[in-house]
Amino acid sequence: MDQKLTFTRAIGLGCNKVILMIVRGLALSKIHPNVLTFLGLLINVGAAWLLAVGQFRWAGAVIIGAGLFDMVDGRVARETNRVTRFGGFFDSVLDRYSDLGLLIGLLVWYGSIGRFSYVVLTAVAMIACVMVSYVRARAENSIPMCKVGFMERPERVVLVIIGALFDRMAPVLWIIAVLGNLTVIHRMVFTWQEAERLEDAQLRAGKSRSRDKADDKVEKP
Secondary structure, eight states, X not given: OHHHHHHHHHHHHHHHHHHHXXXXXXXXXXXXXXXXXXXXXXXXXXXXXXXXXXXXXXXXXXXXXXXXXHHHHHHHHHHTTOOOHHHXXXXXXXXXHHXXXXXXXXXXXXXXXXXXXXXXXXXXXXXXXXXXXXXXXXXXXXSSOOOOSSOOHHHHHHHHHHHHHTTOHHHHHHHHHHHHHHHHHHXXXXXXXXXXXXXXXXXXXXXXHHHHHHHHHHHOO
Protein backbone atom coordinates (compact mmCIF):
# COMPACT_ATOMS: atom_id res chain seq x y z
CA MET A 1 0.00 0.00 0.00
CA ASP A 2 2.83 2.38 0.81
CA GLN A 3 4.35 1.64 -2.61
CA LYS A 4 1.06 2.47 -4.31
CA LEU A 5 0.79 5.75 -2.41
CA THR A 6 4.38 6.57 -3.29
CA PHE A 7 3.76 5.73 -6.96
CA THR A 8 0.60 7.86 -7.20
CA ARG A 9 2.33 10.68 -5.36
CA ALA A 10 5.20 10.49 -7.86
CA ILE A 11 2.72 10.75 -10.74
CA GLY A 12 1.07 13.74 -9.09
CA LEU A 13 4.40 15.47 -8.54
CA GLY A 14 5.46 14.77 -12.12
CA CYS A 15 2.22 16.20 -13.54
CA ASN A 16 2.55 19.22 -11.29
CA LYS A 17 6.08 19.88 -12.57
CA VAL A 18 4.85 19.72 -16.17
CA ILE A 19 2.04 22.15 -15.39
CA LEU A 20 4.47 24.49 -13.63
CA MET A 21 6.72 24.47 -16.70
CA ILE A 22 3.75 25.31 -18.93
CA VAL A 23 2.66 28.08 -16.56
CA ARG A 24 6.13 29.62 -16.49
CA GLY A 25 6.40 29.43 -20.28
CA LEU A 26 3.02 31.13 -20.71
CA ALA A 27 3.96 33.72 -18.11
CA LEU A 28 7.15 34.52 -20.01
CA SER A 29 5.14 34.85 -23.24
CA LYS A 30 3.13 37.60 -21.48
CA ILE A 31 -0.15 36.20 -22.80
CA HIS A 32 -3.11 37.54 -20.84
CA PRO A 33 -4.85 34.95 -18.58
CA ASN A 34 -8.24 35.95 -20.00
CA VAL A 35 -6.99 35.00 -23.45
CA LEU A 36 -6.16 31.53 -22.12
CA THR A 37 -9.66 31.28 -20.68
CA PHE A 38 -11.15 32.24 -24.05
CA LEU A 39 -8.95 29.72 -25.88
CA GLY A 40 -10.26 27.04 -23.53
CA LEU A 41 -13.80 27.97 -24.56
CA LEU A 42 -12.90 27.76 -28.27
CA ILE A 43 -11.38 24.31 -27.78
CA ASN A 44 -14.52 23.15 -25.97
CA VAL A 45 -16.60 24.45 -28.89
CA GLY A 46 -14.51 22.19 -31.13
CA ALA A 47 -15.17 19.29 -28.76
CA ALA A 48 -18.89 20.09 -28.85
CA TRP A 49 -18.83 19.85 -32.65
CA LEU A 50 -17.10 16.46 -32.44
CA LEU A 51 -19.79 15.26 -30.02
CA ALA A 52 -22.47 16.58 -32.39
CA VAL A 53 -21.12 14.38 -35.21
CA GLY A 54 -20.64 11.33 -32.97
CA GLN A 55 -16.83 11.43 -32.72
CA PHE A 56 -16.86 10.81 -28.99
CA ARG A 57 -13.29 9.57 -28.48
CA TRP A 58 -11.78 12.48 -30.39
CA ALA A 59 -14.05 14.80 -28.39
CA GLY A 60 -12.76 13.32 -25.14
CA ALA A 61 -9.15 14.00 -26.18
CA VAL A 62 -10.02 17.58 -27.13
CA ILE A 63 -11.81 18.17 -23.81
CA ILE A 64 -8.62 17.07 -22.03
CA GLY A 65 -6.75 19.74 -24.00
CA ALA A 66 -9.34 22.34 -23.01
CA GLY A 67 -8.96 21.24 -19.38
CA LEU A 68 -5.29 22.19 -19.54
CA PHE A 69 -6.29 25.81 -20.18
CA ASP A 70 -8.73 25.60 -17.26
CA MET A 71 -5.88 24.49 -15.02
CA VAL A 72 -3.31 27.07 -16.07
CA ASP A 73 -5.24 30.33 -16.61
CA GLY A 74 -5.58 31.03 -12.89
CA ARG A 75 -1.99 30.02 -12.18
CA VAL A 76 -0.71 32.25 -14.99
CA ALA A 77 -2.75 35.12 -13.52
CA ARG A 78 -1.09 34.61 -10.14
CA GLU A 79 2.36 34.14 -11.68
CA THR A 80 2.07 37.44 -13.60
CA ASN A 81 0.25 39.37 -10.84
CA ARG A 82 -2.84 39.74 -13.03
CA VAL A 83 -5.42 38.35 -10.63
CA THR A 84 -8.53 40.52 -10.92
CA ARG A 85 -12.16 40.34 -9.84
CA PHE A 86 -13.24 40.46 -13.47
CA GLY A 87 -10.88 37.60 -14.36
CA GLY A 88 -12.61 35.31 -11.89
CA PHE A 89 -16.02 36.41 -13.17
CA PHE A 90 -14.95 35.97 -16.82
CA ASP A 91 -13.60 32.49 -16.12
CA SER A 92 -16.83 31.44 -14.40
CA VAL A 93 -19.04 32.73 -17.24
CA LEU A 94 -16.99 31.00 -19.95
CA ASP A 95 -16.98 27.77 -17.93
CA ARG A 96 -20.79 27.80 -18.11
CA TYR A 97 -20.68 28.30 -21.88
CA SER A 98 -18.19 25.44 -22.20
CA ASP A 99 -20.32 23.07 -20.13
CA LEU A 100 -23.52 23.90 -21.99
CA GLY A 101 -21.78 23.79 -25.36
CA LEU A 102 -20.67 20.20 -24.78
CA LEU A 103 -24.17 19.16 -23.77
CA ILE A 104 -25.67 20.94 -26.78
CA GLY A 105 -23.32 18.85 -28.93
CA LEU A 106 -24.79 15.74 -27.34
CA LEU A 107 -28.33 17.04 -27.88
CA VAL A 108 -27.58 17.48 -31.59
CA TRP A 109 -26.10 13.99 -31.87
CA TYR A 110 -28.90 12.19 -30.06
CA GLY A 111 -31.50 14.19 -31.98
CA SER A 112 -29.84 13.32 -35.30
CA ILE A 113 -29.99 9.57 -34.57
CA GLY A 114 -33.54 9.71 -33.23
CA ARG A 115 -32.78 8.85 -29.58
CA PHE A 116 -35.50 10.98 -27.98
CA SER A 117 -35.01 9.49 -24.50
CA TYR A 118 -31.33 10.47 -24.58
CA VAL A 119 -32.26 13.98 -25.71
CA VAL A 120 -34.45 14.30 -22.61
CA LEU A 121 -31.71 12.82 -20.39
CA THR A 122 -29.15 15.27 -21.78
CA ALA A 123 -31.57 18.15 -21.17
CA VAL A 124 -32.04 17.06 -17.53
CA ALA A 125 -28.25 16.85 -17.12
CA MET A 126 -27.99 20.34 -18.63
CA ILE A 127 -30.49 21.67 -16.09
CA ALA A 128 -28.44 20.09 -13.28
CA CYS A 129 -25.22 21.71 -14.55
CA VAL A 130 -26.82 25.15 -14.66
CA MET A 131 -28.61 24.85 -11.33
CA VAL A 132 -25.60 23.57 -9.37
CA SER A 133 -23.74 26.77 -10.22
CA TYR A 134 -26.77 29.04 -9.93
CA VAL A 135 -27.82 27.76 -6.50
CA ARG A 136 -24.33 28.33 -5.12
CA ALA A 137 -24.11 31.86 -6.56
CA ARG A 138 -27.58 32.74 -5.28
CA ALA A 139 -27.02 31.12 -1.87
CA GLU A 140 -23.81 33.06 -1.29
CA ASN A 141 -25.85 36.27 -1.43
CA SER A 142 -27.45 35.10 1.82
CA ILE A 143 -24.80 32.96 3.53
CA PRO A 144 -20.98 33.13 3.49
CA MET A 145 -20.34 29.95 1.47
CA CYS A 146 -22.23 27.09 -0.19
CA LYS A 147 -19.83 24.51 -1.61
CA VAL A 148 -21.58 21.39 -0.33
CA GLY A 149 -22.44 18.54 -2.66
CA PHE A 150 -20.42 16.32 -4.96
CA MET A 151 -21.29 17.19 -8.55
CA GLU A 152 -19.27 20.37 -9.13
CA ARG A 153 -17.66 21.31 -12.44
CA PRO A 154 -14.38 19.33 -12.11
CA GLU A 155 -16.31 16.14 -11.39
CA ARG A 156 -18.66 16.78 -14.31
CA VAL A 157 -15.79 17.43 -16.73
CA VAL A 158 -13.98 14.25 -15.66
CA LEU A 159 -17.16 12.23 -16.10
CA VAL A 160 -17.77 13.65 -19.59
CA ILE A 161 -14.17 12.83 -20.57
CA ILE A 162 -14.58 9.25 -19.31
CA GLY A 163 -17.91 8.88 -21.09
CA ALA A 164 -16.47 10.20 -24.35
CA LEU A 165 -13.22 8.22 -24.32
CA PHE A 166 -14.93 4.92 -23.47
CA ASP A 167 -18.10 5.63 -25.49
CA ARG A 168 -20.26 5.26 -22.39
CA MET A 169 -21.94 8.63 -22.38
CA ALA A 170 -25.42 7.46 -21.37
CA PRO A 171 -24.35 6.21 -17.89
CA VAL A 172 -22.36 9.42 -17.42
CA LEU A 173 -25.42 11.53 -18.26
CA TRP A 174 -27.48 9.55 -15.75
CA ILE A 175 -24.86 10.18 -13.05
CA ILE A 176 -24.73 13.92 -13.82
CA ALA A 177 -28.52 14.22 -14.00
CA VAL A 178 -29.18 12.37 -10.74
CA LEU A 179 -26.24 13.48 -8.60
CA GLY A 180 -26.33 17.01 -10.05
CA ASN A 181 -29.94 17.55 -9.04
CA LEU A 182 -29.28 15.91 -5.67
CA THR A 183 -26.45 18.42 -5.21
CA VAL A 184 -28.93 21.21 -5.95
CA ILE A 185 -31.31 19.85 -3.29
CA HIS A 186 -28.42 19.45 -0.83
CA ARG A 187 -27.37 23.06 -1.37
CA MET A 188 -30.94 24.28 -0.93
CA VAL A 189 -31.29 22.42 2.38
CA PHE A 190 -27.85 23.61 3.53
CA THR A 191 -28.69 27.23 2.64
CA TRP A 192 -31.99 26.99 4.52
CA GLN A 193 -30.22 25.62 7.61
CA GLU A 194 -27.44 28.21 7.47
CA ALA A 195 -29.88 31.07 6.87
CA GLU A 196 -31.96 29.93 9.86
CA ARG A 197 -28.84 29.73 12.02
CA LEU A 198 -27.66 33.21 11.00
CA GLU A 199 -31.11 34.72 11.54
CA ASP A 200 -31.36 33.10 14.98
CA ALA A 201 -27.91 34.43 15.87
CA GLN A 202 -28.93 37.95 14.75
CA LEU A 203 -32.15 37.71 16.74
CA ARG A 204 -30.30 36.62 19.89
CA ALA A 205 -27.75 39.40 19.38
CA GLY A 206 -30.58 41.94 18.99
CA LYS A 207 -32.29 40.74 22.19
CA SER A 208 -28.96 40.87 24.02
CA ARG A 209 -28.41 44.48 22.93
CA SER A 210 -31.95 45.39 24.02
CA ARG A 211 -31.34 43.90 27.47
CA ASP A 212 -28.03 45.76 27.78
CA LYS A 213 -29.74 49.04 26.91
CA ALA A 214 -32.50 48.33 29.42
CA ASP A 215 -29.92 47.54 32.13
CA ASP A 216 -28.09 50.80 31.35
CA LYS A 217 -31.30 52.77 31.82
CA VAL A 218 -32.01 51.06 35.15
CA GLU A 219 -28.49 51.80 36.43
CA LYS A 220 -28.70 55.52 35.59
CA PRO A 221 -29.48 57.68 38.69
